Amino acid sequence: MDTLTRIRAFIDVVDAEGFSAAARRVGRSKALLSKYVRELEDELGALLLNRTTRQFSLTEAGHTYYRTASDILKEIDNLADLVRANNSDLRGRLRITAPRTFIDAEIGQSFVDFSVAHPELSLDIVAEDRFVDLVEEGFDVAIRITKLEDSTLIARKLDDFQLLFCASPSFLEKHGPLDHPSALARVPCIIDTNGRNHGNWRFAETDGSTFSVAISGPLEVNSPLACLRAAVAGLGVSICPDFIARSKIASGELVTLFDDYLTKDRGIYAIYPHRRYLPAKVRTFVDFLHAWFRRHR
CATH class of the missing domain: 1.10.10.10 (Winged helix-like DNA-binding domain superfamily/Winged helix DNA-binding domain)
Known part of the structure; x- marks a missing residue:
């Protein structure tokens, strides 16, 4: 033996x-x-x-x-x-973790499209807003929407990502004008508690330096979609991921603020453990997502 x-x-x-x-x-x-x-x-x-x-x-x-x-x-x-x-169809199971907002948003269609294109692969998708340990918890791939930091993991950027500061026109009529991020300290804000420093919102100056503004408000919730709805309802200013806010901005239900002060250090990434021989199913999945985002920009 x-x-x-x-x-x-x-x-x-x-x-x-x-x-x-x-x-x-x-x-x-x-x-x-x-x-x-x-x-x-x-x-x-x-x-x-x-x-x-x-x-x-x-x-x-x-x-x-x-x-x-x-x-x-x-x-x-x-x-x-x-x-x-190189000699046959891909088969097996692919275990993926991704933020709930990604899965629920239009870009979550990328997972469905992959399943249609590769019915021989079974996807086990876990909606999880926390940063999971891929190795310890047995995941093949993680989708992360974040500022990329040093890691022993491998990351491939799928698309740019921007956090937008949004408010409804009715809110701005009542509390505006808001000409500088420092004005947020005196108005109600909707706080997404998924953020690491959710009580302080970070902004960028034109010279590349950053500053933060302490904020507070009537609603704290660990859901970007709930924050979006609260902003549309006029409860306050909210940080909204661009991929869920675009339709509300296009319809006029939300207005973006402080566009000249947005940080540009975030992206949507596929993360996977460092391995000498990358599993073909992981490589195929990540390549598919990368191409999918190129087509849907």
Whole structure:
């Protein structure tokens, strides 16, 4: 029996948190999996699992071996996917996390269009506004709408992105004119609590320097769509992602403010873990999104 099979058995047992659960998951007997793990331990000359009649736990050596072996197997599987992609259709499951606003907005159609174009791939999409740990939580790709920061992850920019400051015409008639961002300190604002510094809104000067304005208001909510609706209702000034605000601006329901002070350091990115052999399904998905945004600008 080859070492790779023994390694897979060990990882299956750890992932399933038990021999019985692993046996059910992979369709092999509990005795066979136990045999493979025992042979792996004999080969290594180290105990990987502490076994009792009811449960098991990883030894220190087991923890170290599991982390490294998992990465090695992923690389092997990714390399196999890469080779298969040149000879056959893509197949399998792609696990994606994206902000709720992205999924609910018109640009969320990009996921649907990808599924239509690649019915052989199954998409598992999780709407999540927080920044998930792709490796720890088992995601293949994340869509992030953000200012890109240094990371061990790989990022590909899909499109430009702008946060717009918006208010309704009726609100501006009552509280205007608002000629400079500093005026926000004296008027009601709608606060999206998804922002890292949601109590302070950041602006850019023409020389590239930035400044912030402390704001407050009648509504705080972790939903850009709710903030948009509140702004349309005249409750205050709101920060709105451009891809959900465009239609309201075009219809005249909202007016943009401080366009000369907008920061330009954000974008829509596809993020994925750094791997030597990028899975073909991930590469195909990211390439599709990049082309989709080029067509729909």
